[in-house]
Amino acid sequence: MLENMLSELTGAGRFRGQMFIGGRWTTGSATGTFEVENPATEAIIGTIPEGTADDAAESLEAARQAQPAWAALPPFERARLIFALADAVKANDGTLARIVVAEQGKPLNQAMGEIGATETFLRFAAESARRIEGDIFPSDAPDEEVWIRRVPHGVVVGLTAWNFPAALATRKLGPALVAGNTFVLKAHEFTPFSGIALAMLAERVGFPPGVFNVVTGAGRTVGEALVTSPHSDLITMTGSTRAGKEIYRAGADRIKVLRLELGGKAPFIVMEDADIDAAVESAVAARFSNCGQICTCNERMYLHEKIADEFLDKLVARTQRLRIGNPLDDPDLGPKISRQERDKVEAIVAETVAAGAEALLRGGPLQHGDLARGHWYSPTILRVRDNTAPAMRQEIFGPVIPAMTVSDFQEALTLANDSDYGLSAYVYSQNLRRLMRSAAALNFGEIYCNRTSGELVQGFHTGWGQSGLGGEDGKYGLDGYFRKKTMYVNWS
Structure with missing residues (x-):
């Protein structure tokens, strides 16, 4: 399936992309398509569905239904599937790199480097499964302790930029999943096929339905619906400062948890x-x-x-x-x-x-x-x-x-x-x-x-000022995909 996708993207045909929602491929409620261009030739290489707010809602519902069972798995069981996805990325690195070249335009050796990073982000996240820690503190009361637990947010929405369409997806996907969250990816409409390819590989290695979903369409429709929905618990976005400000405003009414990696100078x-x-x-x-x-x-x-x-x-x-x-x-x-x-x-x-x-x-x-x-x-x-x-x-x-x-x-x-x-x-x-x-x-x-x-990958990629908030990578990046629950345990 992945090889057929590359053949259509780089050959005479056009690849007709679909969304991946709840473990199935679908055009959803879209009535139109968005054409994807090869920036080196200006040729139209494929199309994606112009998703709607209904498609966004369906993807979030699929993720919400899948999340309790996914979170109930021991972290290393979640990691086994993330490792399997990393192995699949490695086994298909040449194909994935050429998909990046076709939709994004970077030189092939740089695209191979991006796919290497795509794999590394997944492996580092999976390796972190045995390093998820809590804390126990003494209480002021007798026969009592204070427990701090790290627990998943729930449903994470990933909004990615077009400059690194594969690596930015797994930079967010890996730690979100190992923490016990489920994930909805809205890839940029300029470069949607890398995210679709990752979903193909996730399906191939046996991810449970709804754990990883991909929706396509415009940011002002699908993206906004994902951000403002009551069923998205954390929004992680890489993109421009302008887009980050729009997401900040859109998430304000529901006090969304945001991680925004924005512009730089x-x-x-x-x-x-x-x-x-x-x-x-x-x-x-x-x-x-x-x-x-x-x-x-x-x-x-x-x-x-x-x-x-x-x-x-x-x-x-x-x-x-x-x-x-x-x-x-x-x-x-x-x-x-x-x-x-x-x-x-x-x-x-x-x-x-x-x-x-x-x-x-x-x-x-x-x-x-x-x-x-x-x-x-x-x-x-x-x-x-x-x-x-x-x-x-x-x-x-x-x-x-x-x-x-x-x-x-x-x-x-x-x-x-x-x-x-x-x-x-x-x-x-x-x-x-x-x-x-x-x-x-x-x-x-x-x-x-x-x-x-x-x-x-073991560092912490974070911006100050209008370059964003939150951050990615390393133990500090992983920590952002958890929230903390305090328990006062009294056995007197």
Whole structure:
């Protein structure tokens, strides 16, 4: 079934996706379909049902019915199925990676990396089954103890972004399930097929009906219905800050438990004592991977005045060697996800140049030769005058680097913190005091010191400010999929 799906997505036919609700495949109450485009070719590769509020309600009811029995299983019994799903992901990694390429456009080697992360998120969650802990405290009363138990929320709704359609799904699915919750996934309509593929594998390895459900459709219909329903207990979402604010408002009436991983505007600080060549390689990797469509990307640079010219010369030269092309040929950059997203990037660049920025490398939209179709954008490097330039304030989410010069470390820290966002930051320096100072002074949930981006599964991926609330990964991420129940046990 999975192989047939890939054949239709990449061949002459169109794959007709369905929703997976309560253990069955269905088009639900949808009367229309949403066309899914390959961003490298603009070809329509498949369709999904335009789900309705009724479909959202049906998926939540299926999850609600399945949840008590799922939660009653010993955690390691739940983990056995999560391990089995991880094994299935590994066994089908090439097929899953090509599905990601077809719907999202990232180069094949990067898609393989995403599927590796997809598997890792599941395995880490399953391995955590024997590490679920409670607490016992002495009471103030005789013959009494205070017990704190970790218990599941109930039904978890996962809303995922289009930039990592497979990995973001299992980043949420694994810990939610091992904690005893059931799960409803609403994948982004640009990239729904990775989530559908995961549901196919979950069905294959024997997940009980209703434990993992997938619904499709628009965020303003299906997504809103999932968020506002009285039958969804926790909402975990990865996406834009704008969408996060809408979910925050939509969940307010029912005081929803929310975990929101939103936009980022990561500063990349390079001091005069840094390993310049290593910093250049890191800056390139942290900006241009996935065509800059990563929330932890290098979004703005602060370069010490003593090394700024050398650094920028090397940065431009290294960037000019990047290859753009067919994602299946393993280039360095694939296309942007959509024409709208590509045009947004170009508008930010144009505004920044109009405000006085110097274009050290002026890329832009590409539309010729082998790239005559698709949403291509070549790398751009801008030298800006100050921190008010549009490219220094707005999340670009594309292959553009704005950079400015600073006179000392304190100025770099001050400018880095001058942002509404607080997800990730980078610091390159050989001075340990500076690194320790940055740990205290930078208002960001993640700080990469002398290394490029790429958080680890045992860490904690969390944003501050308008980059969100809650977090994912590691023991702290898992803890968010539990709520706590206090029992006063008296045996006098």
